Amino acid sequence: MANWFADMENKIPHGAVRTRFAPSPTGYMHVGGLRTALYAYLVAKKSGGTFILRIEDTDQARFVAGATEIIIDTLNEAGLKYDEGPDMGGPVAPYTQSERKETYRPYAELLCERGSAYYCFCEQGQDENDASEETEAGVQPSVNYTMEADPCRDLPYDASKVRVEAGAPFVIRMKAPHDGETTVHDMVFGEVTTQNKTLDDMVLLKRDGMPTYNFANVIDDHLMGITHVLRGSEYISSAPKYNLLYEALGWEIPAYITVSPVMRNAKQKLSKRHGDPTYNDLINQGYLPDAVLNYVALLGWSPGGEREMFTLSEMLEVFEISGISKSPAIFDVEKLNHFNSEYIRAMPLEKFAKLAEPYIRQAVKNEKLSIKAIAQILQARCEKLGDIPEKIDFFDQLPEYETELFVHKKSKTDEAIALEMLKAAKAALDKVQVWTTEHIHSTLISLAEQLGVKNATLMWPVRIAIAGKAVTPGGAVEICHILGQAETLSRIDTGIEKLA
């Protein structure tokens, strides 16, 4: 057995910074999780270290098929490349806790042997209050949460061992000290001191032989050589217990970097249950991975200056742990929209056209129309790709519209003027030889000049006639161009008929 422990220890890489993203496979990735992954990635890569993906699936009842794949795909899509993980292996494989089941029990037993933990034979819930029941019932958890001594805590080790070997069901609990205090050093929260008497004898090894999260985390973080542990603030009150475990095992305590949650409002965390979008939901709505990552990075972390737009590699340059905030941040879609539109506008037209194509095709089935030209008028006008279809629904078919649409005070046009303008436009556009935006533009501009009217007086009715709606992406010229000469003339005719 001594050799076994030595073997485990020998695998641990030393020297470099190692961080891990350790999600539990729930079937989706939330925004807060992505942020934690990003920070873990940044902490590692900032100093040329190693970023690891570890799957925490010790709760067998919660198994979700395909959940690990979703996590892997998300990380890949977001560009958070990990160096070791379940799908690629590594020096301390395996990286999925259920596959590591055998490695936890020896440590738990070692702790029992040393008197830092004990076998507990109580029925589940026998020796404590069931917190979940009380909260579900909406009952104020009353005074009764004092730590009552577990009857098994003081059983002699040898006697317990005999019972275990005889096949009695058991769990292994940590033997938390009843006096003194424990101070946790956290790179975000500073020093947090807890009275040991408030610590409970948490379960290390469950009845089914699986470790609890609390235990597996400590064991794996050590065996995988993790130097910086990133996790959500919900774990900060358990951190003293982790420290006690590290000490009992004689292991070095890693640096803790605790991050506050991403909220949906002042009172609740972002949650799928409340209908908040997961990372995948956002992508499906047409948000760009880079934009989401950039926005999420700034929820709870600030580079200090005025700059907000960062690519992943730029973040690497400016990221500092000291910039992480202790207070929770509310997720604001409006601001995400802003980031996303900035990213959309910043990309080359070709790239945008490619991304937009499926969305354009949802509304525009006519394959003769140019995707690129449509993308061009859309690029400065959409916050997310999902906005596209409703903006361009008039291309395939001219909508039904009322002639009142032709009336526009600022453009100095009304139904009578519109009729006149459309007739003139029709004649002029009919003569255009080469149907390019340049030719259409110059034709209409000079026509307005000839007629002695403002450009808008002519452009407004033309645009209404060819689009059938008051608000359109792009102007009359661009829409004429996309529609093609024949369709443009036919739609103008329709307008003339309506007005005549």
Added chain:
RNA sequence: GGCCCGUUGGUCAAGCGGUUAAGACUCCGGCCUUUCACGCCGGCAACACGAGUUCGAGUCUCGUACGGGUCACCA
């Protein structure tokens, strides 16, 4: 309820004892203009409260209030 943590405009946030308290999003004006959008210019809007320390406090200390986390054989 015990313990732990947090609190700068509606939101994200800068600020590390002396500032007219940045910036961004949202919203509202204006300009540009071929509608809308983009772009540009301008505007509204904040240190939770009370004591203390100090010549001086958003910044330090302590209380109060409010909010969060935790007290599972869930993570």
